[in-house]
Amino acid sequence: MSERVSDEQRQSPGPGFARLVEIMARLRAPGGCPWDREQNFDTIKPYLLEETYEVMDAIDARDWEGLADELGDLLLQAVFFAQMASEEGRFDIADSLLAINSKLVRRHPHVFADGDAKTSGDVLRRWDEIKAVEKESKAGPLPKGLLTGVPRSLPALVEAQKIAAKAAGAGFDWENIEQVFDKLREELAEIDVARAAGNPAEIEDEIGDLLFVVVNIARFLKVDPEQALRKTNRKFRRRFSQVEEGLAAQGKTPQQASIDEMEALWQAAKHSEV
Numbered sequence: 001m002s003e004r005v006s007d008e009q010r011q012s013p014g015p016g017f018a019r020l021v022e023i024m025a026r027l028r029a030p031g032g033c034p035w036d037r038e039q040n041f042d043t044i045k046p047y048l049l050e051e052t053y054e055v056m057d058a059i060d061a062r063d064w065e066g067l068a069d070e071l072g073d074l075l076l077q078a079v080f081f082a083q084m085a086s087e088e089g090r091f092d093i094a095d096s097l098l099a100i101n102s103k104l105v106r107r108h109p110h111v112f113a114d115g116d117a118k119t120s121g122d123v124l125r126r127w128d129e130i131k132a133v134e135k136e137s138k139a140g141p142l143p144k145g146l147l148t149g150v151p152r153s154l155p156a157l158v159e160a161q162k163i164a165a166k167a168a169g170a171g172f173d174w175e176n177i178e179q180v181f182d183k184l185r186e187e188l189a190e191i192d193v194a195r196a197a198g199n200p201a202e203i204e205d206e207i208g209d210l211l212f213v214v215v216n217i218a219r220f221l222k223v224d225p226e227q228a229l230r231k232t233n234r235k236f237r238r239r240f241s242q243v244e245e246g247l248a249a250q251g252k253t254p255q256q257a258s259i260d261e262m263e264a265l266w267q268a269a270k271h272s273e274v
Contacts, residue, residue: 020075021093024083041084048077060230106130125169146170157226160215168219177220184213242269 027036051073058067082093107130109115110123117123131149150162167173174180187210194202218225246265247257254262 017075020079021083024076024079028083028087036080039080039084041081044077044080044084048074048081051077056230060227060234106134155226157211157215157229160212161219161225164212164216164219174216174220177217180213180217180220184210184217187213239266239269239273242272 024036027033051070055067055070055074058070078096079093082091082096086092105112107127108123109126109130110117115126117126128149135149146166147163150159150166152159154162174183187206191203191206191210194206215225218228243262243265244254246268247254247261250257252261
């Protein structure tokens with residue numbers, strides 16, 4: 001039987017969040033769910049990533065009902081991790097809520113105190129300054145370097161985006177996008193040289209340089225490269241599915257078709273979207 005939610009609970013997130021914490025504690029308790037009780041920090045990590053990408057998919061699709069559902073799944077991951085930490089006597093979800101609430105107030109002095117920030121750029125610079133002071137007060141002097149605050153564990157595309165933005169913020173940047181396109185052409189030429197030499201390590205290195213330049217082109221054009229690539233991936237999936245459908249109508253599979261046949265169906269799929 002589904003759980004009935006009062007109008008008050010619908011209007012206020014507090015009771016609903018408390019109920020989620022209560023349910024998670026029950027699932028992990030003796031006599032709870034065998035699967036939930038078996039999990040640990042390492043086994044749950046993949047689900048955190050999976051749910052994050054499902055949230056992003058719902059946003060891309062503007063699926064608001066789906067987004068509400070996926071955000072609930074993402075909240076569950078936070079509560080799951082906090083419950084496991086609580087069982088080990090490390091912290092609980094209340095500590096996490098206190099930490100983020102305090103952080104948001106502390107890092108927005110232009111809203112909650114007498115700080116001044118006229119543009120979003122001012123806000124980001126002040127955020128980084130406050131963050132650096134906080135880290136130094138917790139762990140002592142930080143290793144010197146502008147890029148030390150960018151986690152190496154990020155997906156490579158996101159890491160490239162962040163370190164390029166930080167370097168640009170410090171003045172290490174091209175003057176205009178035409179210079180970036182010049183660099184793009186330079187990197188393409190260097191890939192040709194690496195291919196001619198037949199050196200796999202050199203080819204890999206040049207491909208990495210090329211991708212980094214593309215990230216910077218996206219930055220100059222104010223495009224999120226991760227989102228741009230996700231949209232292209234989705235577009236390719238859609239068009240290739242239409243190619244497969246067209247071939248199936250002819251009694252063929254992609255493996256049985258020629259490249260010309262598949263290209264014709266691809267172009268038809270492309271023109272159908274215009």
